Amino acid sequence: MPCLYIGEKNISFNFHSKEFIKIMTLIPIILVLYVLVSICLTYMVHRKPRRPVNQKPDWGKVTDTIIPAADNGFLEVWRIEPDVPSKGIVVLAHGWSRNRDRMVNRAKMFGQWGYTAVIHSARDHGNSSKCRLMNGIRFGEDIEAVLKWVNEPVILYGHSAGAAGAVIAASRHPNLVKLMYLEGSYAETKPALLSLYKSFNKYFGLIFGPGIVFWMDSVLYRNKLGPLSPKSLAPNINVPVLLIHGEKDMTFPVKFAQSLAQSFPVNNARMWIAPGAGHSDSSQQPGYKSEVRKFLNENLENA
Incomplete structure (x- = not known):
């Protein structure tokens, strides 16, 4: 009977026992089930329930319109002109599961400073x-559609998935972006997704996260998660960038944003x-408004 020597103990295995045969039979079944479940979950995470916000603009002149998007789609868009001559345009992009209403308070802040939102x-x-398998890359495509519609250099503000999409759009249209704000962003997409799933449920993230990310990258994104990660694109973005991040962000920890910040050109x-x-909720904390305004003044208004 084969033996395994561990320290001072001899552990015997009977490779012909019923128990061993049963275990060896279960392993491929478990692997097949894992693959099937991870494939199903890969689809399901793209269908994460939407949590729209209901908050309409209450300042300036509001135009509610529809513009064309990629793959024959369309986007609902608000354009809000300030009550004074406009200093420029700010494009704001929400994160996963939200909608344009989510960015209204941030937009109003810029409106009070004389900017079109x-x-x-x-x-x-x-x-x-509709878009069956919406993802961060398509968030970027939608921001591109807005930039092309505006058709002049803008201040670009993105939150979470909208921040990642903003980096993609800015890297593809450097002539249409003059300053960026990235709130709640991340550096590399694969670690960010694993962190996201762990924040939802630790065991779900540990067990199924790697399988979901594998299918997502190899099948859905065709191995583009790495090349289109914010950290990969940042070195080619030559505009001032302010990264805004929550100290206790458990979805994407602060170190993710710090890594991204170091990836942009020096200074x-x-x-x-x-x-x-x-x-x-970084935008609800003391100091947020003054930091955003200070960065704007230093790089555009007083430059």
Whole structure:
């Protein structure tokens, strides 16, 4: 009978026993089940329930319109002109599961400073067109559609998936972006997804996260998750960037944003960490408005 020597103990295995044969029979079944479940979950995570916000612009002149998007889709867009002559345009992009209403308070802040705000709902969000497998890359495509529609250099503000999409759009259209704000962003997509799933449920993330990310990258994204990660694109973005991040963000920890900040050209990026904030409430913390305004003044208004 074969033996395994561990320290001072001899452990015997009977490779012909019923128990061993049963275990060896179960292993391929478990592997097949894991593959099938991870494939199903890969589809399901793209169908994460939407949590739209209901908050309409209450300042300036509001135009509610529809613009064309990729793959024959369309986006609902608000363009809000300030009550004074406009200093420029700010395009704001929401994160996963939200809609354009999510960015209204941030947009209003810029409106009070004399800027035109343009806010859209990404495909498969709000009342924009459906998209069966919406993802971060398509968030970028939607921001590209808005940039082309505006057709002049803008300040680009993205939150979470909208921040990742903003990096993609800015890398493809450097002539249409003059300054960026990235709130709740991340550096590399694969680690970010694993962190996201663990924040939902630790065991779900540990067990199924790697399988979901594998199918997502190899099948759905055709191995583009790495090349289109914010960290990979950042070195080619030559505009001032302010990264805004919650100190206690458990979805994408602060170290993700710090890694991204270091990836931009030297002296282009700055970080502001919102004390006590989580993933989505940095804009509600003391100091947020003054930091955003200070960065704007230093790089555009007083430059």
